[in-house]
Amino acid sequence: MKNVSSPGRRPSRTRSVVRPLGSLVVGVLVAAGVVAGPSVALPSGPVDPAADPSLSAPAVTESACARPTSGDARCLAEGRVDSTTRRAAASATRSAGLARATSGLGTLAATATKPPGYGAGDLRAAYRLPAGTSRATVAVVIAGDVPTAEADLAVYRATYKLPACTSASGCFRKVNQRGAKAPLPQADPGWALEGSLDLQMVSTGCPTCRILLVEGDDPSFEALAAATDTARRLGATVTSHSYGADENAFALQFSRSYRASGMLNVVSSGDFGFTIASYPAVLSQVLAVGGTSLRRNATAARGWTEKVWSGAGSGCSAYVAKPWFQHDGHCAMRTVADLSAVADPQTGVAVYDSWESPFSTEPGWYVLGGTSASAPLVAGMVGAAGTGTTFRNANAYQRTRFVNDVVGGTNGVCGGDYLCRGLAGYDAPSGIGTPNGLRVFTG
Template identity: 30%
Template sequence: MKHRLMQALWLWVVAAVVLGAAIAGVSIMAHAQSDQRVPMVGQTVPLLKQAKKVGEVNAGQTLNLSIGLRLQNEDVLLQLLQNVYNPHSAQYHHFLTPQQFADQFSPTLEQRQQVVDYLHNQSLAVDGVASNGLLVNAHGTAAQVEAAFQVQVHQYQLGSHAFYANANAPTIPAFLSTVILSVGGLDNSVQLHPLTRQVPTPRAGFAQPELAGAYDINPLYQAGVQGKGQTVAVFELDGYQPADISQFATEHHISQPSLSNVLVDGYDGSANAGAIEAELDIEVLNEIAPQAQQLVYEGPNSTQGVNDTYNRIVTDNQAQVVSVSWGECETQSGAAELQTLDGIFKQAAAQGISIFSASGDSGAYDCNDQNLAVDSPASDPYVTGVGGTNLQLGNGGTYGSESAWSSPTDTQRSPNGAGGGGGLSNTFSKPTWQVAPGVDNQYSNGMREVPDVSADADPASGYAVYCTVAASGCPSSGDVTVGGTSAAAPLWAGSAVLINDFLQQHGQQRVGWVNPLLYQLANSQQTYAPFHDVTSGNNLYYSADANYDLATGLGSPDVYNIARDGINGAPTGNAPDPTPTVVVAPTDTPVVTTTPVQSPATNAQP
């Protein structure tokens, strides 16, 4: 009996030792696994190939980080987007709310907390987590950031351009690799550019009468379709002078716009070097859709500012249409940042938001060198890229002709000249909906093709603008003519506002993400021709040809025809002509309200 008791006791001791060793082993393995790090793909800085290192970054310098998180259930999201924009689906135009999107596709609260905990453990300050969980804002000294992501941040020089950047790709713990998509803010090598071209000698550019006549908008005005009850968001990285906007409306006898400023990440709203861009956008939108509410989102020109401003527009979900006239070439943006923005734009599409973005002003050479490249965000499949043309009026101010915008001698920005951006993405595959005559061409390589559409952008046939901001190069007289695809983008955005107004007056849903509809319109015979097909000229490399081409996309809009073709919520059907009514007279002054927002990433904390 005693022997059996001793034997049992011995077995218990052995088992305890084995179990303890196993637990210790698991603990060691778990610790090793948590210490294991993986490099992040797409996070090197392209300009370092040409730049010269000139020193070390100050270890105490503050770096503001924008951590991009991955979407969840992305395959389900892609199927949902396909259904929401398929006229034959039961889910057609059943747009999501921001909360519905977050519930289904945002990172979980636990995943967000894992990222926050890691940043805190690395002595970084977490400033906030976006309400959709796609962005985490943080800051710390350069030394803290270098340690947290195992990078070396140096100072570099490229010509007259001085910047800091990470010399190697950042690494993150392996267990976070399925959560973190990008780490923005490790460099300031690039900033977004306003895509405007100013005519040196002021001349009378096109204004509402010419633009409305050329692009067949007048029948909508005559029917009282002017954007009433519609809201458009204007993406800006600079401020504007309200007095300039008021004076423009007065000079051109149009309604004073109702403006609300949303200041992101502490931006103070002051009008600086990019003010002419903001004023161009606001004034063109006011011309095209004079009764629409404009929400002007203004953020800092940094990775964090750009991400937060886009994300704030989408999570606010107040605007049905967004106009973007700032961009950067894909190559210099980097793949990780492009994917972070893509998640935000997918949410916009799911919520039924149209985003129109300028395709660039350097023709087919968007990186301003000898390499073919396209502009971001116009190249994103969930954004409508807007290219540029030279517009000539016909008799009576109607549409005459258009050619692709190309100015080889204008080398202010690019050695190859100026022109409407277009070409092939190096990041995004050609989406299934990008099907129309001409899309499959000699240059096709399976990647997304840009632009989708186009409109007047050549400064030689440019837009009348009123701007007195000296820091932006505006004359004291105020009147100036401006071109660039940054003018074509708000023209298309304003036109989409009118189309939404028209559809809703006829009991239909707004168009939402418009790209599938545009290609459906081009892919089948319509009762009313939706586009002016641009068949002459080039964008410094690609020629404008019949049907779709990489210089002008599907062409420029016949706004009234697009509205009538889309009256049934599908690209077919005969729409009745709207009943004409009296056009509303202009008011006296623009209404401007301001909503300061310190950071769009403080809406929710995990």
């Protein structure tokens, strides 16, 4: 087992904890139970990070987590760190940081500046997600602590008018990899931001689901597998995994945790394009989620268009046999991915995290991407459908009429093959496509 004091921390980039005053106020109010049902009045209309002239593409992006050592996984969050995005995020952070107490109940003050990036309403509209009442438990497995997880989740859900989800109500729960409330592992800025992204995307996919955050001691395959076992033991029916590493024989030793019945594991396909298949996404029992670039298009019937994101992970396994439901002809083994959703940081999602930033920015609002965004969003959708205990990949491959086919874009060089290009029907970077409502999960 690795040293629990430093999960994935990049030694050359240690930063001091800098928190804006506003986020401290919000954190204090939430911790004290004051912000029980916060709400934020936002200007009408969504923010499109690709169309907003203040966030002109192409933007500069950076990985939240450093390259892992052997035997460890890497979180897959990608952040926009260019100056225009940073200015827009800082402005939204200052606005969202204000808070006040009214009649004994806290409400976040009205915000004049919308967070940059796609918000919950945008994503729910893009994938035509219906209102629901599912109370399924969706787990997020992460390495290290997410120190301000509950407070930051409250800010995100209030901003986008999602119902509150707190530990006091029993909706939110945070435990270590053994299932106990304490001791919690040491926090790392990159993994902590990853955790906030995951929690907020799960909330977007299923606003009414219960959320369980299980924190592994470190980013080792052993610790993350143990955390996955704990999620199942504590009643999660869906678990999101926004991490991975190149498929290898050592990692496959821990596959049992992702193969056990009774819970669906939804896993990021990776952020490095067409390359070696990523573990644990390569396991045939998990739902491997690739990535797209999502943009508004008023002339499209759907109102949106998607193409393959250049970083979306895809690959052909060297170890895992081809499952019976995959019929692509140029990979004799398991092909990654199965399904996809927005992952391109250029068309990224809004995320709030008030703890230490892994980038050269102040904490607060971020525009993030990577298949770290698509996997938890899809995990939330499975939770909303209430099918985590019964859904199998084979089901989705038989329900392609309920997805948006992703045509266009490429994530590497493969001679124009489906393994690295968005083509009609199945292709490796986007799988069978992106969800169009929840029926791909329910039939």
